[in-house]
Amino acid sequence: MNKILTLALIILITSCAKKSSPVSGEPHQKEIEASFSLFESNKPLVAASAGSPYFKAISSCALKKEGEGCTPEKVPLLGMRDAEINVDYVLKNTIVSHDFLALNFKEYLNSVNNKYLFALFGSVSGIVITDEISSSFYYTPTGMIYINARYLWKTQKELAKLKFKKDGRFSRDERKKILTDIDYVKDNKIIYDEARKSEREITDIAPDLSRLFFHELTHANDVYPADLHSQLDVSESYYKLRTKRYESKEMISRMIVYPETKKAWEYAIFVVDGELINPDSHLFTKDDFLSDFAPNIGMVFYSYLTNREHLAMMMESYFMLFTEHYETCVYGKYRESTDKKSELFWFQKNRILQDNILAEAKGAIDLMLPSHLALELNSIVSVFELETFTDISSSEEKPACKNY
Secondary structure (H helix, E strand, C coil): CHHHHHHHHHHHHHHHHCCCCCCCCCCCHHHHHHCHHHHHHCCCCEECCCCCCCHHHHHHHHCCCCCCCCCCCCCCCHHHCCCCCCHHHHHHCEEECCHHHHHHHHHHHHHCCCHHHHHHHHHCCEEEEECCCCCCEEECCCCEEEEEHHHCCCCHHHHCCCCCCCCCCCCCCCCCCEEEEEEEEECCEEHHHHHCCCCCCHHHHHHHHHHHHHHHHHHHHHHCCHHHHHHCCCCCCHHHHHHHHHHCCCCHHHCCCCCCCHHHHHHHHHHHHCCCCCCCCCCCCHHHHHHHHCCCCCCCHHHHCCHHHHHHHHHHHHHHHHCCCCEEEEEEEECCCCCCCCEEEEEEECHHHCHHHHHHHHHHHHHHCCHHHHHHHHCCCCCCCCEEEECCCCCCCCCCCCCC
16 A cells, blocks of 8 residues: 555656646647757857847847746837837847857848848747757747757858757658658759858858748747737736637637648658657558648648648748749659658649638738738739649659749
């Protein structure tokens, strides 16, 4: 009896000691948790703009894992202050782990001529650029976005100063047969090829960095769209504000249609996180892809992780096409095993223009941006076309995502 009681007490103490994650329910939650060492290291972060009046408030909140004291009153969203969101203002709300990251970020911002991108910055309380994280993310408890420094080095000398953590997503597994992939192309150049150069200019970095910002800033605007800023209780923590909006289904990602094909969703969880929702989750065929994924509204398998990732992937493609004129190329690939190269069996150019996806994207834009910008953006007529290729044989010339 005493042994049973002792065991019960041990279980009780252990369960009480184990705290729940402060990011429960967030997009790519595991990768955020893998980056918790950033919050625990107290690594020095410096202002991207010398003499910034916002540096003290942002830096005091940026490394608080639980976000205690992080409120709009203490660290307002950029769009809550009576200030123009321009290059200077964004830099004053940015902190970095290395001085050269600030210089490169400033050069990037000066190269961007996109009012929609700058408007999206209005829904974050700060920008953190560091090499202490495994992948970039938006963090609910602080209201900030954390950008991986790998996007902002230009020279090998700068690269040598950065130490990157491993991104644990998309591990190889011999059971993964069907894959999706996505490219962004302009002037017959793929942005990822440009970003992989050993010595880079801002022109090489900018497209992929813009894509990333459209994605991460969508997560922030999902929670705090521009028209909501004046209605926020500034004394409440960012985490409480987000929780209330999530539970009451007021976030944009909870108002739009989510890819509901159960089989594709279960397989996507397996592909990205390596988790089997049921023992047969990995049994996903080309026929399943064509019936469950292709006609649905997820951009790639990653979109199926959460409704929030679905929104971010969709907005990423929408902004890249309509404001930066980068076409999307979504691939369906098959491989026999991890030892063999994947074969292309399905290809779609500008998937964002598929009728059901485009309708959802425009609806999200209406909810996310200030009304005048949303109306303007959704009125743009695409000069690009949706093209789909199926039943691609191994012998024929593969379709290429090019600007015709």
